[in-house]
Amino acid sequence: MATFQLLFPLLVSCVVASASPPRHLPPCQVVQTDVFCSDLSLRSAPLDLPDGVQMLDLSQNQVQNLTQETLAFHTSFRHLNLNSNKIHFIQPGLFRDMTDLRVLDLSRNHLNVFALSKTSIGPLTAVESLDLSSNGLYTGMSDYFLADSPSLASLSLNSNSITKIAKNTFNGSSLLQKISLHNNVILEIEDGAFDFLRNLTELDLSKNSINCIIDFNLYHLRMLNLSKNSMERFQSASHSHAYKLLYLDLSENKMLYFPYLPRHNVLEYLDVSRNCLQTVDISENPDKRIPVIVTHLKYLDMSYNHLQSIPESFFCFMGSLEVLNVSNNCIGSFSISNEGLLSNVRIINLSYNSLQSLTFGENTLQTLEKLFLQGNDLTTLDPGVFQRLPSIRYLQLQQNSVEICTSDPDQEEPESAGCVSFSSVPNLHFLYLSENNLHTLPANAFANTPLKLLDLSLNPGLVMDQEALSGLELSLVHLLLRENNISSLNTDLSLLKSLKHVDLSTNQLTSIPMWNEESSIESLNLQNNNLVTLESSTMLALERSLKTLYMGSNPLNCCSNLGFLHMVRRSAVVVPDIKTVTCVHEAFLEPVNIEQLEEGMCQVSGTPVYVIIILVLLAVLITLGLLVKFCHSKKRKRNRGFRA
Ligand SMILES: *[C@@H]1O[C@H](CO)[C@@H](O)[C@H](O)[C@H]1NC(C)=O
Ligand SMILES: *[C@@H]1O[C@H](CO)[C@@H](O)[C@H](O)[C@H]1NC(C)=O
Numbered sequence: 001m002a003t004f005q006l007l008f009p010l011l012v013s014c015v016v017a018s019a020s021p022p023r024h025l026p027p028c029q030v031v032q033t034d035v036f037c038s039d040l041s042l043r044s045a046p047l048d049l050p051d052g053v054q055m056l057d058l059s060q061n062q063v064q065n066l067t068q069e070t071l072a073f074h075t076s077f078r079h080l081n082l083n084s085n086k087i088h089f090i091q092p093g094l095f096r097d098m099t100d101l102r103v104l105d106l107s108r109n110h111l112n113v114f115a116l117s118k119t120s121i122g123p124l125t126a127v128e129s130l131d132l133s134s135n136g137l138y139t140g141m142s143d144y145f146l147a148d149s150p151s152l153a154s155l156s157l158n159s160n161s162i163t164k165i166a167k168n169t170f171n172g173s174s175l176l177q178k179i180s181l182h183n184n185v186i187l188e189i190e191d192g193a194f195d196f197l198r199n200l201t202e203l204d205l206s207k208n209s210i211n212c213i214i215d216f217n218l219y220h221l222r223m224l225n226l227s228k229n230s231m232e233r234f235q236s237a238s239h240s241h242a243y244k245l246l247y248l249d250l251s252e253n254k255m256l257y258f259p260y261l262p263r264h265n266v267l268e269y270l271d272v273s274r275n276c277l278q279t280v281d282i283s284e285n286p287d288k289r290i291p292v293i294v295t296h297l298k299y300l301d302m303s304y305n306h307l308q309s310i311p312e313s314f315f316c317f318m319g320s321l322e323v324l325n326v327s328n329n330c331i332g333s334f335s336i337s338n339e340g341l342l343s344n345v346r347i348i349n350l351s352y353n354s355l356q357s358l359t360f361g362e363n364t365l366q367t368l369e370k371l372f373l374q375g376n377d378l379t380t381l382d383p384g385v386f387q388r389l390p391s392i393r394y395l396q397l398q399q400n401s402v403e404i405c406t407s408d409p410d411q412e413e414p415e416s417a418g419c420v421s422f423s424s425v426p427n428l429h430f431l432y433l434s435e436n437n438l439h440t441l442p443a444n445a446f447a448n449t450p451l452k453l454l455d456l457s458l459n460p461g462l463v464m465d466q467e468a469l470s471g472l473e474l475s476l477v478h479l480l481l482r483e484n485n486i487s488s489l490n491t492d493l494s495l496l497k498s499l500k501h502v503d504l505s506t507n508q509l510t511s512i513p514m515w516n517e518e519s520s521i522e523s524l525n526l527q528n529n530n531l532v533t534l535e536s537s538t539m540l541a542l543e544r545s546l547k548t549l550y551m552g553s554n555p556l557n558c559c560s561n562l563g564f565l566h567m568v569r570r571s572a573v574v575v576p577d578i579k580t581v582t583c584v585h586e587a588f589l590e591p592v593n594i595e596q597l598e599e600g601m602c603q604v605s606g607t608p609v610y611v612i613i614i615l616v617l618l619a620v621l622i623t624l625g626l627l628v629k630f631c632h633s634k635k636r637k638r639n640r641g642f643r644a
C-alpha cells in the first residue's frame with residue numbers, strides 16, 4: 001500500500017509529462033519556498049516543485065485548464081500568481097483544501113468562458129486577496145467566483161464588462177474591505193449592494209457609467225472613487241449620521257452642483273476637477289443653500305470647471321484646507337478679506353482664470369507658501385498685496401499684464417497705484433514674471449526680497465535699470481531673460497555672486513556679459529543671439545565653473561574665437577546644442593560647424609598672413625631706407641668728387 005502511494009504521483013507525473021510536448025523548458029527559479037516560473041511557455045507547473053512550496057509565480061504562461069494536475073498536486077501555496085495565461089477552466093473545489101492560500105491572482109485570463117458553464121469554482125477557503133481583472137466577465141459572472149469566499153478582504157474586478165452590481169453580488173464575501181471595479185460599464189447599483197459589507201473601506205468605481213448617487217449611506221467607507229463616470233449628482237443619504245469618508249474623487253464627471261456632503265464628515269480630500277460646476281452651491285434650489293461644512297478638508301480641487309466666482313463665505317467651514325485648486329475656471333475676482341478664513345492654506349492655484357482683481361486683507365493667508373496666478377488678466381493690483389503674505393515663497397505671475405512699481409528702498413509702503421511691488425517680500429524665493437508685456441524694470445525692484453529665481457523672459461523691449469537687480473547680489477541663483485530682444489545688458493551680472501544659471505537665449509546680444517574669476521556660473525544659454533566674437537578673458541573666467549553652455553544659432557566668426565573652440569575641446573564644458581554651433585569662415589560659403597573646424601584652417605588666413613605682410617613691408621622699408629642712404633652717399637661722393 002505504501003509503495004502504491006509513493007508510485008501514484010510518479011505515474012501521474014509521467015502522464016502529464018508525456019501529454020505536454022517533449023520540450024526542454026528553461027528551469028524555474030527557486031528561492032527557498034518561492035518558485036518563479038514566469039514567461040516560460042508552460043502549460044502547467046513543473047513536476048519537481050519543492051515540498052511545501054508557498055509562492056508560485058506561473059504568470060505569462062500557457063495554462064488553460066487549472067486543475068490539481070496543473071498545480072502538480074501541491075496544496076501548500078500561500079500565494080498563486082496565474083496572471084496572463086489562457087485559463088478557461090478551473091476544477092471545481094480546487095481551492096477548498098488550500099487552507100493557506102491567501103493571495104490568488106487570476107487576472108488576464110478567459111474566465112468568462114468558465115462562467116458560461118455556470119459552475120462555481122467552489123470555496124475560496126482562506127483567500128484574502130483575489131484578482132479577477134481583465135477576464136471579460138459580465139454582469140452576474142462574478143457570482144461563480146465569489147459565492148463562497150468567507151475570508152476575502154480585497155477584490156479586483158477591474159477592466160471587465162460588468163453593467164450592474166446586484167444586491168447579492170458580494171453576499172458570499174461579507175468581510176470585503178476593498179473592492180475595485182475600475183473600468184467596467186456599470187450603469188446601475190442595486191439598493192443595498194454594499195450595505196452589509198461592514199468592513200468595506202475602499203471602493204473604486206472609477207471609469208464606469210454611473211450618473212448619479214442619491215442615497216450615499218456607506219458610513220464606514222474611507223475611500224470612494226467615482227472619477228470618470230457621468231455623475232451629475234452626488235447626495236448623501238443622511239445629514240446627521242457620522243460618516244468616515246476621507247477621500248472622495250469625483251473628477252471627470254458632469255457635476256453641475258457641488259456634492260451634497262453629510263454634515264458629520266471627516267473628509268480630507270475632495271476632487272471635483274473637470275466637471276461642469278458653475279457655482280459652488282449644492283443645488284439650484286435657493287432654499288437648499290446650506291453651507292458646505294468640511295472642517296477636516298485638506299485638499300480641494302475644483303479646477304477645470306465653469307466657476308465665475310467663489311464667495312468668501314464658501315470657505316467659512318474649511319479651516320483645515322491646505323491646498324485649493326480653482327485653476328482653469330472663469331473667475332474674474334478673488335478676495336479673502338476675513339482674517340479667520342483659510343488660515344491653514346499653503347497652496348492656492350488660481351491659474352488660467354480671468355482674474356482682474358485679487359484682494360487679500362490684512363493678516364489673512366498667513367501660511368500661504370505658493371500662489372499660482374499665471375494666465376490671468378491682472379494689470380493693477382493693490383501694490384502691497386504680496387508684502388502682506390509673510391510665508392509666500394513661490395509666486396507664478398506669468399502671462400498677465402502687471403507693471404512693477406518704482407520702489408524707494410527707504411520707504412516702507414509703495415504708494416504708486418497701477419503697479420505691483422516686489423520689494424520687501426520677506427520670504428519670496430521664486431518669482432515668475434514672463435509674458436507680462438513688462439516695459440521697464442526700475443531700480444531696486446526686488447530690494448529686500450531674497451529671490452533665488454527670477455524669470456523675466458518673453459517681455460520683448462524690456463528696459464532694465466542699471467540697478468534693477470540690486471539687492472539680489474547674494475541670493476539670486478537663476479536668472480531667465482529669454483526672448484527679450486535685448487541688444488546689450490546694462491546690468492552688471494558679475495555683481496550677482498550666487499548666480500549659477502543664466503538664460504539669455506533668443507535676444508540680440510552682440511557681446512556676452514562680463515564675468516570675472518569670481519563668477520560661479522554653471523549653465524549659460526546664449527543660443528540665438530548676434531554674437532560674433534566671444535570676449536576671451538570672460539570665457540577663460542567662466543571656464544572654471546561652467547558646466548553647460550548653449551551657443552547655437554549665432555553668427556560667430558571662426559578664426560576670432562579660437563579661444564572658445566579650445567575651451568569646448570579641452571574643458572569639461574558640455575555644449576548640448578553643438579550640432580547647431582556654426583561659425584563663419586572666409587574660405588567657405590556656408591557657416592561651418594565648429595566640430596568640423598580644424599586648427600590649420602585659421603593659420604593660413606589668420607595671423608601669419610598679417611605677419612608676412614608686416615615682414616614684407618618692413619623689408620621694403622628697410623630696402624628703401626638702404627637705397628635712399630646709398631644714393632645719398634653716392635651723391636655726396638659725387639659732390640665731393642666735384643669738389644675734389
Ligand atoms: C481541459 O479540461 C476539459 C474538461 O476537463 C477537457 O475537456 C479539455 O480537453 C481540457 N483541455 C486541455 C487543453 O487540457
Ligand atoms: C444574501 O444575504 C442576505 C443576508 O446576509 C440574505 O438575506 C439573502 O437572501 C442573501 N441573498 C442571496 C441571493 O444569497
Ligand SMILES: *[C@@H]1O[C@H](CO)[C@@H](O)[C@H](O)[C@H]1NC(C)=O
Pocket residue numbers: 175198199
Ligand atoms: C470587520 O468588522 C467587524 C466589526 O464591524 C470587526 O469586528 C472585525 O474585526 C472586522 N474584520 C476585519 C478582518 O477587519
Ligand SMILES: *[C@@H]1O[C@H](CO)[C@@H](O)[C@H](O)[C@H]1NC(C)=O
Pocket residue numbers: 182206207225226227228247248249
Ligand atoms: C481614482 O481613479 C482614477 C482613475 O483610475 C485615478 O487616476 C485616481 O488616482 C483615483 N483617485 C484616488 C483618490 O485614488
Ligand SMILES: *[C@@H]1O[C@H](CO)[C@@H](O)[C@H](O)[C@H]1NC(C)=O
Pocket residue numbers: 273301303323324325347349
Ligand atoms: C491642482 O493644483 C494642485 C496644486 O497646485 C495640483 O497638485 C493638482 O494636480 C492640480 N489639479 C489638476 C487637475 O491638475
Ligand SMILES: *[C@@H]1O[C@H](CO)[C@@H](O)[C@H](O)[C@H]1NC(C)=O
Pocket residue numbers: 303304325326327328349351372
Ligand atoms: C494648477 O492647476 C492646474 C490644473 O488646473 C495644473 O495643471 C497645474 O499644474 C497646477 N499648478 C501647479 C504648479 O501645481
Ligand SMILES: *[C@@H]1O[C@H](CO)[C@@H](O)[C@H](O)[C@H]1NC(C)=O
Pocket residue numbers: 460461485487508
Ligand atoms: C527688437 O529690437 C529691434 C532693435 O534692436 C527693433 O527694431 C525691433 O522692433 C524689436 N522687436 C521687438 C519685437 O520688440
